[in-house]
Amino acid sequence: MSETQEMTFSDVAEHNSKKDLFIVVHDKVYDATAFVDEHPGGEEVLLDVGGQDATEAFEDVGHSDEARQILEGMEKAKLKRVPGDPEPHDDPSSSAASKADSSGTSPSGGDSSMGLAFYALVLLGGGLAFGAYKYLQAKSASESK
Numbered sequence: 001m002s003e004t005q006e007m008t009f010s011d012v013a014e015h016n017s018k019k020d021l022f023i024v025v026h027d028k029v030y031d032a033t034a035f036v037d038e039h040p041g042g043e044e045v046l047l048d049v050g051g052q053d054a055t056e057a058f059e060d061v062g063h064s065d066e067a068r069q070i071l072e073g074m075e076k077a078k079l080k081r082v083p084g085d086p087e088p089h090d091d092p093s094s095s096a097a098s099k100a101d102s103s104g105t106s107p108s109g110g111d112s113s114m115g116l117a118f119y120a121l122v123l124l125g126g127g128l129a130f131g132a133y134k135y136l137q138a139k140s141a142s143e144s145k
């Protein structure tokens, strides 16, 4: 099916039972109902995140590519974020997240602004040092007259 449905968090939250289980991973909604009994990690963990954002839990385990393929196969809809929703738990500092690059589903920007801020700080520091140097030079020149 090529038509992509959109669901909000409150839509997803209604599907939180074993017989009707939706979870959110990387801003997509997955229908995990049929998979609950098959999950090698047990049904309990899936039920725990039913109707919620499971991105962090899913990534923390460091699931294999095969697990990601299974996940893709269960895609139900895209998540539509509305104001007041919980923030995405897509923390780039979480340990297992480095495996996410192969799936291509998580465009993670945001680091470049940190780089820019650092660059600006270095420039500012250099400017200050240069200014101080010039000032001291001028001062010592006027003193030695």
Ligand code: HEM
Pocket (backbone or CB within 6 Å): 023, 030, 032, 035, 039, 040, 041, 042, 045, 046, 049, 054, 057, 058, 061, 062, 063, 064, 065, 066, 067, 068, 070, 071
């Ligand atoms: C619907 C989403 C999920 C799918 C498709 C999935 C799929 C899988 C698969 C295929 C494995 C076998 C190992 C591997 O291939 O990586 C696995 C293992 C595991 N999963 Fe998941 N998983 C999902 C969600 C979760 C969540 C939310 C948790 C929460 C903590 C979790 C915890 C685990 C654990 C602890 C194992 C290791 C089990 C073991 O090695 O004994 N999984 N999962």
